[in-house]
Amino acid sequence: DWSSDVCSSDLNYEALYKLMEWYGKEQIDFMFVDGWHSVNQVLKEWKYWEKMIPTGVMAFHDTNYHPGPVAVLDAIDTDMFSVEYFGRGEADWGVGVVQRLKI
DSSP states (O other), rough: HHHHHHHSOOOOOHHHHHHHHHOOOOEEEEEOOOOOOOHHHHHHHHGGGGEEEEEEEEEEEOOTHHHHHHHHHHHTTTTTTTEEEETTTTTSEEEEEEEOHHH
C-alpha cells in the first residue's frame, strides 16, 4: 500500500515520486499536507516544493491546534510566497495556504 509509505511521519519521497512517475506526472500543482505536525516534520514536508509547479499551492492542516505548521508558515519569505490562514480564531482545525509568488 503506497499510501502508508507516502503518509508516514518518516517521509518517503521516493515512494511519492515513483507514484507520480507511474501516473506520468512530473510536477505537483496542489498538495494538502496533514501529516505529523512538529516543526521538523513540516520542514521535511516543505521539501515537496522541489516538485511543485511554479505557481503551485500547498495547504497545511491543523494550523489552529499544532505549532509546527504555524511556525514554518510564519517564517516563510513573503516576498517569495503568499501565506493565508483560514479558520483562524474559530472552533476549527484551521488551514494555512502557501503559493509561490516569484518563479
